[in-house]
Amino acid sequence: EAGVAQSPRYKIIEKRQSVAFWCNPISGHATLYWYQQILGQGPKLLIQFQNNGVVDDSQLPKDRFSAERLKGVDSTLKIQPAKLEDSAVYLCASSPSGLAGREQFFGPGTRLTVL
Amino acid sequence: AQSVTQLDSQVPVFEEAPVELRCNYSSSVSVYLFWYVQYPNQGLQLLLKYLSGSTLVKGINGFEAEFNKSQTSFHLRKPSVHISDTAEYFCAVSAGDYKLSFGAGTTVTVRA
Numbered sequence: 001e002a003g004v005a006q007s008p009r010y011k012i013i014e015k016r017q018s019v020a021f022w023c024n025p026i027s028g029h030a031t032l033y034w035y036q037q038i039l040g041q042g043p044k045l046l047i048q049f050q051n052n053g054v055v056d057d058s059q060l061p062k063d064r065f066s067a068e069r070l071k072g073v074d075s076t077l078k079i080q081p082a083k084l085e086d087s088a089v090y091l092c093a094s095s096p097s098g099l100a101g102r103e104q105f106f107g108p109g110t111r112l113t114v115l
Numbered sequence: 116a117q118s119v120t121q122l123d124s125q126v127p128v129f130e131e132a133p134v135e136l137r138c139n140y141s142s143s144v145s146v147y148l149f150w151y152v153q154y155p156n157q158g159l160q161l162l163l164k165y166l167s168g169s170t171l172v173k174g175i176n177g178f179e180a181e182f183n184k185s186q187t188s189f190h191l192r193k194p195s196v197h198i199s200d201t202a203e204y205f206c207a208v209s210a211g212d213y214k215l216s217f218g219a220g221t222t223v224t225v226r227a
Contacts (some may be wrong), residue, residue, distance in 0.1 A: 004158070031213070042119075042205050042217030043159070056214065091158055095213070102147050102166055104215060106158035 002026065004107035006092050012113045018080035021110045025073070025094030031055075032069055033104060034077050043091055051076065055078040079112075087114045117208045121218035128196055129226050136191040136221045138206035142198040148189040149207040149215070150180055159205065169183065176200070201225045 003022040013019050025032050028100055035043035042093040046065065048055040051072040060067065063082070069075040079086055089111050123139040140146060147166050151159040163174025170182040180191045189206060206218040 040205075040219070042219050043215075044217075045214055048214065056212075093159075102209060102213065103164060105147075105160060106151075106160070108156075108158045111156075 004092055004094055004105055006090075006107035008110060009108060010111050010113075011030075013082055013115065015084055015114050016081040018054055018078065019082055019112065020076055020078045020113075021090050021092075023075045023077070023092030023107060025075070025092070026096075027106055028096065029105070030072070030097045031095045032075050033093040034067055034075070035093065037089040037091055037109070040090070046077070082112075082114045084114050086098035087112060116209050117146060117216045118209055119206050119208050119216055119218035121206050121221050122206075123221050124188045124219065125222045125224070130198055133192065133194050134196050134200075134223060136204050136206075136223070138189045138191065138218060140187050140189065140208045142187075142204075142208065144210050147209045148180075148182060149209075150174065150178070150189070150191050152203045153203040153205065153220075155202075161205075162191070183195060191221045192199065196223070196225050198225050198227065222223075 007022050032049050034046045046060045047057040047067045049069040052069050067077045089109040091109045092107045094112040095104045118141050120139045128133045128134045149164045150162040153159050162178050163172045165172050165182045178193050204221045207215045209215050
């Protein structure tokens with residue numbers, strides 16, 4: 001079974017530029033999550049999708065961050081414009097439905113450096 | 116809302132020695148508990164989980180954890196570590212909404 005795929009793995013941009021990250025979840029997983037992991041901290045949930053609908057985006061800085069999950073499969077997270085404090089690893093995770101959905105499967109992450 | 120406290124930010128340990136990583140949580144409702152491991156430049160991998168049943172949970176790579184409801188703890192243990200166990204370990208909790216709340220992590224460094 002293929003795992004969660006993310007690209008790019010690394011990205012370096014200047015502040016005020018825009019950037020986009022892509023995630024392909026495990027086939028059949030209804031729920032998709034985006035996390036932000038700042039160096040030295042645990043992951044923090046940014047947004048949760050159930051199929052192609054948003055379940056929770058309360059921690060997403062909506063003035064600069066946006067995310068979509070078209071057709072309930074792949075997802076894209078965008079930052080525009082980026083700030084220095086956005087430097088972090090962005091993790092995508094997916095989970096199946098039901099009680100098995102308690103376990104989330106994580107991708108390798110995208111390491112973003114904002115200069 | 117749930118929260119997790121990992122009591123040790125760094126744990127140095129010698130190869131073949133035992134290790135314990137401490138995790139305490141707070142929640143007003145029943146919880147589900149997880150330990151994840153993160154190797155350098157990789158995503159998170161599930162070590163073990165407590166959903167229900169036996170409070171002693173066995174996971175991959177020889178790790179185990181014990182759920183203690185009265186002490187609101189979920190400490191992770193391994194009787195004999197290897198160099199390859201050097202990594203960052205995260206304790207996480209979820210409740211009715213399936214969302215995970217993570218601790219700040221514990222860095223384990225295994226020395227020969």
